[in-house]
Amino acid sequence: MDTALILDVDGTLVDTTYHHALAWYRAFREVGVAVPVWRLHRAIGMGGDQLVAAVAGDEVERSHGDRVRELWKAEADRLMPEIRPFDGAVELLDAAGAEGFRVVLASSGKPDHVDHYLDLIGGRERASAWTSSADVSATKPHPELLEAAWERAGTTHALAVGDSVWDCDAAGKLGIPAVGVRTGGFGVDELTEHGARAVYEDLHELRRDLGRLARLAAEARPNRT
Known part of the structure; x- marks a missing residue:
């Protein structure tokens, strides 16, 4: 199969969405800016x-962007020991490889965070390649991160999996199909309105549909140059 399965990591394979929202809340508070946690949650999936x-x-x-990002990193570092993979993450990676996908992990996380996530899910053994924020100049909803992951896969076709509307937006700009997982807290209607071709409650449900998703990716006409 000449198809990449481009998997978001934060909020999709590992349970980090609400940890990151809290870390951002604390970072903004340190510079005297009040941003409600609900608003931060709605933006998780974007890069910093x-x-x-x-x-x-x-x-x-x-005025504060670089300082807020620095403070967020410190807060997120403190929360890293609490991070756990979602149930079914390892099984999904194994099943995708067995199905014939070339698995690539498309994370915009900091390199040391990505290393931690790879340890949690055995990503180095199960994925062909992975990315971090160090690999791109602009993160989601810009398509650069997904494009970098796709290039590393070296395939003609690709399918993107993510938990946020920002994942779907980035995939749409490349013309590759995207599917959503509810693990980031976005609703079915929101994900489909942003282009998700299917939405799954969890990773087990997605894994059972890999055969159909392979056909969906093969039928797409991507915008890759």
Whole structure:
């Protein structure tokens, strides 16, 4: 099969969405900016280069953006020991490989965070390649991260899996099909409105549908140059 399965990591394979929302909340609070946790949750899935302006405005980005990202990293580091894989993550990776997908983990996380996640799910043994924020200049909803992952896969076709609307938006810009998993807290309607071709309650449900998803990816006409 000449198809990459491009898997988001944060919030999709490992349970980090609400940890990151809390870390961002604490980081903004340190610079005197109040951003409600619910608003932060809605932005999780964006990279940090996009998130500050998205939730707090361009002026906060100009005045405090780099400092907020630095503070977020420190807060997220403290929460790393609490992170666990979602049930079914390892089984999904194994099944995808057995199905014939070339598995690539498309994370915009910090390199040391990605290393930790790889340890949790045995990613180095189960994936062909992976990315981190160090590999791109712009993160989701820009498509650069998914494109970098796809290039590492070296396949003609690809399918993206993510937990947020930002994953779906990035895939749509590349013309590759995306499917959503509810693990990030986004609703079915939200994910489908942003282009998800299917939405699954958990990773086990997604794993059982891999055969159909392979056919879906093969039928797509991507925008890759």
